[in-house]
Amino acid sequence: MWQWITAINHTNMKNVLSTGITSSSQQPYTKTTHEWYNAMSKDVAEAFVKSLIPSSAYTGKLVILSGCELTGTNPGLRTVSDGWVWYSGEIFRVNAGTFTTGVGEVGVWSINTVATNLTFSDNASKPVHQERTFVISNGASGSGLFDEDSTSVLTVITPYEQNKDGVITISFQIGTWNMDSSPTRFVTIAGIADTKIVELSAFIISDTGSGVYSKPIDYVDILSGSPTLSGIPSGSIRTSGGVVVIDRVTGGVFDSTDYNSTSQNRGYVVVKYLP
Numbered sequence: 055m056w057q058w059i060t061a062i063n064h065t066n067m068k069n070v071l072s073t074g075i076t077s078s079s080q081q082p083y084t085k086t087t088h089e090w091y092n093a094m095s096k097d098v099a100e101a102f103v104k105s106l107i108p109s110s111a112y113t114g115k116l117v118i119l120s121g122c123e124l125t126g127t128n129p130g131l132r133t134v135s136d137g138w139v140w141y142s143g144e145i146f147r148v149n150a151g152t153f154t155t156g157v158g159e160v161g162v163w164s165i166n167t168v169a170t171n172l173t174f175s176d177n178a179s180k181p182v183h184q185e186r187t188f189v190i191s192n193g194a195s196g197s198g199l200f201d202e203d204s205t206s207v208l209t210v211i212t213p214y215e216q217n218k219d220g221v222i223t224i225s226f227q228i229g230t231w232n233m234d235s236s237p238t239r240f241v242t243i244a245g246i247a248d249t250k251i252v253e254l255s256a257f258i259i260s261d262t263g264s265g266v267y268s269k270p271i272d273y274v275d276i277l278s279g280s281p282t283l284s285g286i287p288s289g290s291i292r293t294s295g296g297v298v299v300i301d302r303v304t305g306g307v308f309d310s311t312d313y314n315s316t317s318q319n320r321g322y323v324v325v326k327y328l329p
Contacts, residue, residue, distance in 0.1 A: 099145040106210050107224055108329075111245030116141050116163055116188075116200050118209045122148050124190070124202060127262040128155045128317055132192075139188050141165075141199075146188040155192040160317070162198030163190050163207070203319035205229045205241055221252055226298070226323045228256065233302050234314035241298040241323050248293045253326035256291045256300050258308060261315040268321065271300055275307050291323070298323050 075081050103112060103119075121137020136150040146165070155161065166189045169181035195201050209225045231239045256271040271289035288306035292299050300323070302308040313320070 096143050099140065100143055102145075103140045106222065107208070108245040111224075111243065112140065112208065114142075115206045115208050116204075118207065119145070120210075122190075124161060128160055129157050130155060132161055132190075134161075134190050141188065144186075146186060148188050148190075151189070153191045158194065159192045160195050161190045161202035162193040162195075163188060163200040163202070164198040165189075203227055203229050209322075220329060221326050222329055223324065223326045226325070228258075228300070228320040228323060230316045230318065231320040232314045232316050233258070233308045233320070234311055237302050237304065237309075239300045239320070241300065242296065243293070243298055243323070243325055244296045246296065246325060246327050248295065250327045250329075251293060251325060252328060253324075254291055254293060254298070255324045256289075256298070256321060257324070258289075258313065258321040259319065260312050262318060269307065271302070271308075273307055298325075 072081075081087075103117060106119075107117070117140040119138045119140055121135045122139060123135040123137070124132060126132035131152060131154050133152050134148065134150060137148045139146050139148055153161070166187050168185045170183040170185075171179040172182040173179055190202065191198075200207050205227055207227055209227075226241050226243055228239060228241055233239075257268050258271055258273075259268050269288075271291050272287040273289075274285060274287055286303070286306070288308050289300065289302040291301075
């Protein structure tokens with residue numbers, strides 16, 4: 055008689071032994087074995103991602119492990135490169151592609167599932183083989199799992215950047231920020247202790263209509279004819295209890311209509327920290 059196990063331990067790494075299988079002693083392939091294989095792949099994926107960033111930082115977030123580079127502007131033609139992401143305990147493939155946003159639309163992330171049915175012993179046709187990918191397409195803000203400029207979309211800059219001190223580098227999207235009207239932006243980096251951070255920086259992206267360029271938040275404008283604050287850093291960055299605080303100074307480079315759009319990601323925070 056086949057034995058069905060109703061509970062699978064998700065805390066220990068799993069394996070399937072084949073040493074007991076012989077021509078005269080065949081192993082039954084039960085639902086429990088099927089679920090065991092699924093749990094095995096999830097455990098491996100989670101162990102990999104936990105080696106990159108703490109679980110408290112990625113819980114409920116979309117983590118871009120590689121690729122997935124977005125180009126183009128809204129509204130208009132957008133392109134995403136091939137890559138891989140982590141979400142809710144699983145690693146997903148992202149296939150390269152294009153989509154077009156209309157007025158008021160942004161890129162939104164969602165899961166696409168394609169299932170293949172198999173015929174069971176009772177002749178019932180049931181979905182068994184699934185191919186699940188993460189896709190980004192055009193849509194209204196909030197209509198998918200994540201907007202493209204959400205602060206819940208994290209990017210691991212390298213699969214695992216490590217020097218002799220074991221420093222890990224990750225980036226966080228700043229999200230939308232009208233710098234012309236609001237001098238401060240808060241970006242959550244939960245799970246990374248202030249005392250573990252060894253380097254912190256922020257890069258600001260200008261509005262798409264002004265000729266896109268990126269500058270560090272502490273950019274110093276020393277060109278002739280520049281504002282009265284010429285020679286003084288245009289902003290600052292600091293951490294406070296798991297939150298990055300970015301400030302721009304009044305009258306500086308970022309206090310401008312070149313940085314007032316609320317339809318694009320304003321830039322990135324880069325954090326280097328010790329595990």
